[in-house]
Amino acid sequence: MVEDEAVTRHDRRRMQTRALLVESACAFLASDIGSRVSVQQLADRADVGVGSFYNHFANKEALFDAATAEILTEFGRFFDGACDGIDDPVVLFAHGVRMTAHLLESHREMSEIVMRLGFEYLAKDTALAPRAAAGLRAAAESGRLRIDHLDTALACTAGSLLGCLHLLAADPSLDVTRTVSALAAGLLRMFGLDDSTATAAASHPLEFRPRRFGAAPRCAPATLP
Amino acid sequence: MVEDEAVTRHDRRRMQTRALLVESACAFLASDIGSRVSVQQLADRADVGVGSFYNHFANKEALFDAATAEILTEFGRFFDGACDGIDDPVVLFAHGVRMTAHLLESHREMSEIVMRLGFEYLAKDTALAPRAAAGLRAAAESGRLRIDHLDTALACTAGSLLGCLHLLAADPSLDVTRTVSALAAGLLRMFGLDDSTATAAASHPLEFRPRRFGAAPRCAPATLP
DNA sequence: ATTATCTATAGATCTATAGATAATGC
DNA sequence: ATTATCTATAGATCTATAGATAATGC
Numbered sequence: 001m002v003e004d005e006a007v008t009r010h011d012r013r014r015m016q017t018r019a020l021l022v023e024s025a026c027a028f029l030a031s032d033i034g035s036r037v038s039v040q041q042l043a044d045r046a047d048v049g050v051g052s053f054y055n056h057f058a059n060k061e062a063l064f065d066a067a068t069a070e071i072l073t074e075f076g077r078f079f080d081g082a083c084d085g086i087d088d089p090v091v092l093f094a095h096g097v098r099m100t101a102h103l104l105e106s107h108r109e110m111s112e113i114v115m116r117l118g119f120e121y122l123a124k125d126t127a128l129a130p131r132a133a134a135g136l137r138a139a140a141e142s143g144r145l146r147i148d149h150l151d152t153a154l155a156c157t158a159g160s161l162l163g164c165l166h167l168l169a170a171d172p173s174l175d176v177t178r179t180v181s182a183l184a185a186g187l188l189r190m191f192g193l194d195d196s197t198a199t200a201a202a203s204h205p206l207e208f209r210p211r212r213f214g215a216a217p218r219c220a221p222a223t224l225p
Numbered sequence: 226m227v228e229d230e231a232v233t234r235h236d237r238r239r240m241q242t243r244a245l246l247v248e249s250a251c252a253f254l255a256s257d258i259g260s261r262v263s264v265q266q267l268a269d270r271a272d273v274g275v276g277s278f279y280n281h282f283a284n285k286e287a288l289f290d291a292a293t294a295e296i297l298t299e300f301g302r303f304f305d306g307a308c309d310g311i312d313d314p315v316v317l318f319a320h321g322v323r324m325t326a327h328l329l330e331s332h333r334e335m336s337e338i339v340m341r342l343g344f345e346y347l348a349k350d351t352a353l354a355p356r357a358a359a360g361l362r363a364a365a366e367s368g369r370l371r372i373d374h375l376d377t378a379l380a381c382t383a384g385s386l387l388g389c390l391h392l393l394a395a396d397p398s399l400d401v402t403r404t405v406s407a408l409a410a411g412l413l414r415m416f417g418l419d420d421s422t423a424t425a426a427a428s429h430p431l432e433f434r435p436r437r438f439g440a441a442p443r444c445a446p447a448t449l450p
Numbered sequence: 451a452t453t454a455t456c457t458a459t460a461g462a463t464c465t466a467t468a469g470a471t472a473a474t475g476c
Numbered sequence: 477a478t479t480a481t482c483t484a485t486a487g488a489t490c491t492a493t494a495g496a497t498a499a500t501g502c
Binding site: 155156161162170186 | 345
Binding site: 235239242273274275280 | 452453454455456457458
């Protein structure tokens with residue numbers, strides 16, 4: 001498990017402890033417990049002493065902030081990797097929406113956390129918002145979508161996406177692929193595309209490419225104690 | 226402050242204490258503090274002894290459940306009153322969406338709580354979901370909207386609505402009426418209406434009728450200590 | 451006499467730290 | 477010798493109750 005030889009073993013051990021704590025926080029965030037958890041429980045799940053917790057974070061909030069930031073960064077990497085190399089801006093937008101909704105299958109824990117974060121974080125200048133904004137702007141400038149007010153369009157995109165994620169998470173019997181394509185097509189119609197064009201753009205086969213930055217998920221799917 | 230003469234004064238006093246506690250819970254729910262508040266603080270804000278709290282609720286969760294239920298009931302009353310007497314199902318749907326978004330101006334506290342509850346409650350069989358479902362079903366049966374999958378349509382409706390509420394709450398400089406009409410028109414396009422018909426249906430003047438059940442809001446707008 | 455409320459507090463957390471122990475660096 | 481970790485715990489909450497006080501019913 002060699003990572004970098006400029007750093008000492010102390011540093012590596014330290015980083016590992018920190019990562020264990022972040023992983024623990026993610027597992028709780030993805031569960032229905034969320035952030036209503038004691039430092040003791042967080043440390044226990046990471047199999048780390050409580051003292052070590054405070055060696056890395058000033059308090060619980062700092063840990064959850066770090067965990068959130070890490071998840072959003074990872075989401076961004078995933079998104080960029082999944083949308084890399086698509087030229088048509090309309091297809092690109094639809095693709096991004098569909099891939100994000102498919103998180104539920106490919107990255108369950110990440111999607112649970114994204115659902116929990118909701119609008120507070122998704123709509124901020126990290127993660128989804130800037131990417132969806134760029135996609136929509138490009139599509140609007142190409143003249144194929146009509147976006148009257150970008151922020152409203154973003155709010156509807158993020159909201160519909162979150163709504164469908166909740167729907168899919170609550171009802172496992174639903175056909176994810178169909179639902180997700182219907183979502184993307186619906187958004188494209190909302191933004192002025194006619195039905196057949198929208199349906200076509202939302203039905204391009206999805207490629208689950210290997211990610212360029214091949215880091216393993218920081219927060220591995222894990223069961224709680 | 227006579228309410229009902231079949232009940233004794235004891236009962237009335239009891240009900241008042243309970244109402245004060247519920248009101249306190251609503252005020253916290255509508256603030257950024259939310260439910261992360263101690264029983265002591267809840268009782269203090271209601272100007273009630275801590276002992277009285279446990280005379281009415283088994284624990285904090287029970288109080289917040291009651292507060293939530295009351296807010297959703299009140300939301301339902303508001304919604305039904307606001308949409309009463311509209312015949313055209315398409316206009317009705319658009320009207321419901323617009324009035325709900327206008328909560329931010331007419332019932333700030335209620336809308337803050339609705340935003341906080343998010344999908345967990347809005348999508349359940351209380352409050353918004355059954356009403357939006359009825360509207361969409363009627364509009365689909367009339368043949369004017371095309372709803373492929375009702376639950377997906379509901380998820381997009383609730384999500385876009387919540388997204389726009391967050392947007393409007395975060396940026397007070399936005400024109401609420403315009404944004405809200407754009408939202409309703411966008412949803413109608415999503416559900417298959419052409420642009421000009423959608424825009425027209427989403428631009429009918431909104432009547433803020435007096436409510437038939439003229440109860441005062443349970444949770445009056447209130448500042449926190 | 452009954453019922454609702456209030457005040458004070460026991461007991462159970464939970465946070466954050468101090469001091470001891472183990473691991474690494476040199 | 478230095479650094480990270482662990483264990484144990486002081487002090488600060490916070491919950492829920494017991495017992496006293498005030499208000500109402502009859």
